[in-house]
Amino acid sequence: MKKILFKKILSDCLIFFTISLFFAALVIWIFQAVNHLDIMIEDGRDHLTYIKFTLLIFPKVIVKLLPFIFFLSFVYIITKYELDNELIIFWNFGVSKISVINFFFKFSLVLVIFQIFLTSIIVPATQDKARSYLRNSSIDLIENLIKPRTFNDAIKNLTIYSDKKNEDGYFTEIYIKSGSGINNFQITYAKKGKFINNAEKQIFDLYNGETISVINDKITNLKFKRSYLNLSDIETNTTTYKKTQEVSTLDLFKCYKNIYNKNFIDLSKDLKIENCRTDNISNILKEFHKRITIPLYIPALMLICLLVITKSKENNNYTLYRFKIFLIGLVIIILSELSIRYVETNIFNNAIIFLIPLIIILYLYLTFYFKFNFKENKV
16 A cells, blocks of 8 residues: 555656646747747758757756756645645555655655766757757858848858848849958959859859959959859858767766876867867866756755655644745755856865765755654654
8 A cells, every 4th residue: 555655646746747847848948949040040041950959959958947847846746745635644554754755765866867867968969969950951041141231251261241132132232252361262242143042052143243362372353244153062150069068978077087187188179079178177077067966956855845744734834834945945956056156176166066965965864864763763
């Protein structure tokens, strides 16, 4: 019977937690997806790239919301059990309060492993995959990138300027600079031009202009009445290196080990990590703590939830007591996020930040143990 009771309360908690997490993440994801519309509108990407990119940021949203939704869900269900007198069934069947605490505490440890799995493997992989879609996808409509009276340099090694775009689709007073460096580049000026788009090529059809080419300090000048500029194989300025949050935990460890051992070799190219150097070690350590330390707050939040069972609903201050539990949990969640900001190269300081959730867990568990275990032994 005890197994059935534990199974039921865990089932209720998980169902409510899963549904709440999904819908909360969905709302946040929709807002983020709207914010990323510039991938299509400003960067000229195709719809498929936008859909893939936005879907791949969903795991990151889940990870960010998980501790907060977890705390709210379990506080709600355990409080509901108390108010509906369902916890009395547990006590009547001889289930001790310390056994309830142990049961949920063990479950929270499983959730810690799941959260670390998400933060260390799934989220970095999906973040890297999302960026790879931007790195490897072609620009669907380059003309979407061109804003009137602005030097548009979103395209790698290419700057395009136009005075305006007419209703017939023609750009006027066009300036195009291609190439990099001061010894190898090309400048094209045209009175007007229009994009010709088909399934395979994007051509800029230019009229009445002039092209100045500089190759190894040699200058050539060519005037034209009509010229075609092929822009099918261009790339954007999207970085080819992985950002710190997109790197697997194993590669981050390799990078940190290299720096810690004072092997001042820039591994950015070998590991394809952006700034795998001594001056970036603070960001690397912060990412480590995000992935390992923050999940450790989950058992602490679980034990805070279980403070609900330490007082009966018959107590006059029960409502105020529940509100205090909610505030404590909220403070702990904020503390977990703020602590990451104080991660630095100082090992002692980082050790304290890592130990904070463990100290909270130890304090709360020992409080429960001495309060209930000794009391039940006396009885």
